[in-house]
Amino acid sequence: MTEHQSNVTSLTALRTWKAIPQSLRDKLVRNVFCGKCKGAVEIVDFNIQQDKNSLILRGKCRICSGPVARVVENE
Numbered sequence: 001m002t003e004h005q006s007n008v009t010s011l012t013a014l015r016t017w018k019a020i021p022q023s024l025r026d027k028l029v030r031n032v033f034c035g036k037c038k039g040a041v042e043i044v045d046f047n048i049q050q051d052k053n054s055l056i057l058r059g060k061c062r063i064c065s066g067p068v069a070r071v072v073e074n075e
């Protein structure tokens with residue numbers, strides 16, 4: 001089964017994301033590295049994509065609005 005990759009959050013990705021405890025999700029969202037800000041920032045307006053063994057959050061830096069992404073490994 002192949003899943004087409006797009007910029008839209010897939011149902012599978014969303015389901016996996018929602019299965020992560022809220023407190024952990026909050027922590028992940030607020031701890032994304034931004035190359036411009038040179039530090040951990042909060043990701044906003046992000047979508048979620050499912051990779052093989054991980055989730056990828058893609059969105060914007062809350063501070064500079066630059067593109068940021070975060071990989072969430074599935075344990």
Ligand SMILES: [Zn+2]
Nearest residue numbers: 034037061064
């Ligand atoms: Zn930034």
